[in-house]
Amino acid sequence: MNPTRTSAMDRAGRWLVLGLLVAYTFYNVGPIVWLVLSSLKSRMDLFTMPPKIFFTPDLTGYQSVFGVGVAKDSAAAIGVFDSLINSIVVSVSGTALAVFFGTLAGYVCSRFNFIGKGDFMFFVLSTRMLPPVAVLVFYHLMFARLGLADTRFGLVLVSIFANVGLATWIMKGFFDGVPKEVEQIAVVNGYTRMYAFLRLVLPMVKGGIAATAGFCFIFAWNEFAFSSILTTTQAKTLPVKISAAAGSTGIEWTQICAAGVVLIVPVLIFFYLIRRHLLMGMTFGVLGRR
């Protein structure tokens, strides 16, 4: 084939791919950019048509959501600081515990045979099939009786319940990828099974633990249905708080945008922290049998 024609086609292909990537990026990043820009606009700028790209940043939205500065004691401020703390406490402890139990359960399901293992695994999976709305009422009643309504502790329990099944399944997959010879080598050479699990197997699946924690954290952070029903004032999480963000002067769009940014940032921080392990974990158990 003619080399110049090949390169011409090559170039056209490149431009096509580039164009698609730009469109896709715009589709994904566009709303976030819009959100961030809106959160920094004053009430006036926000409603200007066509939208202003260049404007003087105005931090009143952020001051209002945290109830500081000029917005302190303002009736219009929705004040999300407490809910942010609630969300962080509930999501972090819920994720940590779900991953902890999921790792232990996943290991057992990967390595040991017990009566009813298949049924157990299905039951664990089925906890994730349940639409939360179906059981909300009963949770509400139970939590009210047990004094767990509107407590962070109660939400942590819900978060564990919602995520431990997922964590068990994902971790089982990662443990399945670890050759059983690892434990065999350990016990033949005079170590205990527990040593093999803690010091040899766990380090081999740390990417998997990071990936599992990532999934659980996203679910816990975004969890809405349970939190909205089981909390009233004290333990409200951030998504619930934002959805109900209407001040005395109508819908506070600037504040909602600012709160939306506040909602995104912890997720970014979390994934930034685990990013090194994540790439490895996202390849799902491709540890290579060496």
Add this chain to the structure above:
Amino acid sequence: MSGDPMLRLDGLRKSYKGVRALRGLDLTVNDNEIFALLGPTGAGKSSTLLASAGLIELDAGKVHLAGRDVTDADPASRDVAIVFEGFNLLPVLNVKDNIAFALRSPAYREAEDEIARRVGRTAELLRIAHLLDRNVDTLSGGERQRVAIARALVRRPRLFLLDEPLSALDLKLREGLRAELRQIHRQYRSTMLYATHDYHGAIAIADRIGIIDGGQVQQSGTIDDIYALPANVTVGRLVGSPAMAFFEARVEDGHVTIRGAEQRLPLSGFGGIGRAGGDVLLGVWPEDIEIGAPDAPGASSGSIYAVDNRGFERAVQVETGGGSFRKVVPLTSGLERGDACSFRIPKDAGFLFDAASGQRISHQDRRPA
């Protein structure tokens, strides 16, 4: 040294989800010998080794190690080392720490300067000293198996269990490492149980071999013992390269008649068969069969079905009325695919096996006096 064998397995039984892997397996490995367990995939080799190491729970049977009943003993207390076919090295440790792994365990702990000395010496022996600080995932297959063997060796265990340790390696590397294992064995007088599906590998390394199939040891002894008196058809099929030739035959009026063949063999050459007659399988080591020109006097006719070149010799497959067999012939034989030929079985060369059970029914002993 006590008179006890190093390892004695009595009637081991083990099923995995209803599939029987071991069906009453008996095996004895003597002190200071290399015992090769030869059998096809799925014969029960790995299960036998895992049972010896205590890594699987047996359904029945007893494991004795150096005269002690260890059936219910912890793997950590048995003082055995194991090398697997594939995965051997712990990726969270480097080469040096992989070799030193056992010497830092609660059960086999040594002082650090002693560990360094032993690891260094073992690495020298296996020619991996230059790899000690490497990460295990940078090693080649041959280097990995050397490191694994070094880890087993560094502890000087009672018994080495080697589960196809060389099967994943290419031929040259395999032959080299096999010779080294033999050398190490001479130096250390260690006892090894070596599982393999490779006939050449087994006879090259072993003092004695055990033929395993269907979760049972079919026969064990020196290779000469097995050649002199194969216990059953399975042994014949697994031993030799090419394996034993089998012919459908009948015992009639004092002779063995091969189906579709002219040659009749007098029963006297088989040392008595303990029964009157009927259908049998005649087994002959291919080395004993004579192949000649068609219509040679006193021979039966066959034809060359296939020819494999083996460099300095060739293997031919001969089709006969009673079955086909493979035999190695010199390059000069001039046999080509499609040629007619004749074959003759010397009158005292064959073994008779029961056609149904496969057990040997002839009683001759061809062991050299």
